[in-house]
Every structure is written in structure tokens, then in C-alpha cells.
Amino acid sequence: MKYSKIVFLLSCVLPIFLPAAEPSAFGAGDLTNSNPYGLTSNEKVILDTKKKLHTVSVKSNNQANKLDSLRERIDGLQSVIESLSRQAHNNKIDLKNQTRESKLKANNSSEYEKRLSELAQKNETSLIKQELLISEISLIVDEINTKYVSKEAFNALVKDVNNFKTLVAKELKGNSRKTSKTKSDNRSSSEIAKSAKAYFDKKYYTNAIKDYELLISKNYKPAYAHYMIGEMNYKRKNYSNAISYFKKSSSLYSKASYMPKLMLHTALSMQESGDSGHAKAFFGAIISKYPSSAEAKEAKLYLQP
Secondary structure: OHHHHHHHHHHHHOOOOOOOOOOOOOOOOOOOOOOOOOOOHHHHHHHHHHHHHHHHHHHHHHHHHHHHHHHHHHHHHHHHHHHHHHHHHHHHHHHHHHHHHHHHOHHHHHHHHHHHHHHHHHHHHHHHHHHHHHHHHHHHHHHHHHHOOOHHHHHHHHHHHHHHHHHHHHHHHHHHHHHHHHHHOOOOHHHHHHHHHHHHHOOOHHHHHHHHHHHHHOOOOHHHHHHHHHHHHHHOOOHHHHHHHHHHHHHHOOOOOOHHHHHHHHHHHHHHOOOHHHHHHHHHHHHHHOOOOHHHHHHHHHHOO
């Protein structure tokens, strides 16, 4: 099926890091999660496309099974019709033979009329059966036309695939631009780090984020750079992006001194995003892992009834 091929191709394209004592709520950005959260705008587009493809794939598989069943029924009906046709043909021959006999045996007209009536009755019965079978086949064809994926639905799927390809192309182009900027920037990593911190202290977050992204591309203290970008997204109330960066930071280095604040801001981002269940899990983890920290005291306030 065309749909199955597209789904397979996209499945190839679409492909926690805290200790065991900490919650697994850092599934932010995990598109395989049954209830994903903390998604970037691009991840939301990918997730929406995956859902549409899954729906079409399931529908396509169901229809393929239904079509196989309908084909078997049609094949059976055709066999019955062929049998009735042969029977009608034989009846016609018998009728001709009876006509010849009638000419030779004109004196036995009552027998002739009886046999002629029987043959006529058989032919009438055969015709009625054929009409019923043809009517059933028509209903099956109507059912296929009504329930099978329409050309418009297929075109809509192709459009979704093309949109996804465009999104991927933009992402690749964006990464290419970042690489070019990295090559043209002659500053040392330490100089960029100082610049990023200076911008952050002045709340020039746009410039600060650019510098921290540059440090990430240079693989210079990437855990801290991700944490700082997460902090700026948190301050800007871009909670989904903040969770994504916090998650990446923690996966790179979970023993950093800023982990209590990272976890607290992650919990608050989840709470602001409506994910109170995971937020409570994080508040509890902060209290358990960093009991004497200021963040633990604040977390207790959010857990009070």
C-alpha cells in the first residue's frame, strides 16, 4: 500500500538521565512517550505528523484486511453466478430439444407443456438468484467506495509528508548556518563564555543565547551552556523550551552545582505547563536529594496542601 510505504519512510526519518532516586519526568521532548511534554515547536509538528501517519496506517491496514475479505466474497459470488449461467444455458438447450421433440410428438402436447413449464420455472428462479447476487455485489462496491481512503485523504497525507520534509530541510539549513558562524568567529571559547555571561547579567538574553549556542557548537562546557539557555527560556516563560534544555544539561552532567536550581525551575516549568503530576515528582526529588538547599525549602511550599 502507498500509505504503508510512506509511514515506513517517515519512521526512518523520525527517530532518564537523572539517577534512579530522581523522577523519570525528564522525558521532555521524548516523542515516544505516551503523553509527551516539553516539546519545541518543531517537535510538536513532528508529533502531529506522526499521529496523522499512525491514523492513516491503521486505517489502511484495516481496509486492506476488509478488501481481502470482500474479494473473497466477490470471488464466491462470481462462482455462483457462473454456475447459474451454465445452468440457464443447459436449460436453454433442453428447451430447444423439447421444441424439436414437440414437433415429432404433437399428439403428446400435455407432456410437452408440463416440461416446458418446468424449464421456464427453473430459468425464472435462476434469473431471480442472479439479480440478488448482482445486487449484493453492487452493495459491496458501494461499501468500498464509501469507506476506502479517498484520493483527497491521500493527497492530504502527501502534503503532511512534504511539510515535514520542508521542516527537516530548514533544521538542516539552520544547523549549517550555525556551523558557518562558528567558523567565522575568531574569538576563543573562554572569550565567548565571558561575553555570554556579560549579556546574561545585563538581561540581553537574545545575544546571550547566541553565544551559548556557539559554545555548544564548539562543545565548550555544553552542560552549563544548555542550563543557561534553559534559564533564559524559563525567564521568558518559554517553558517547553526551558524543560528541553534543562533535560539536555542534566544528561550531560547531573552532578553540577546548579542542579537544585535546574530541578526546581524544571518543576515550576512543568507546573506552569499544566503538568502538575511530574512537577510534584520533581519537587519531591529536590527535597530528597538536596534536603538542606534553599530550593528544597521552596519545593516544600509547593507540596503543601
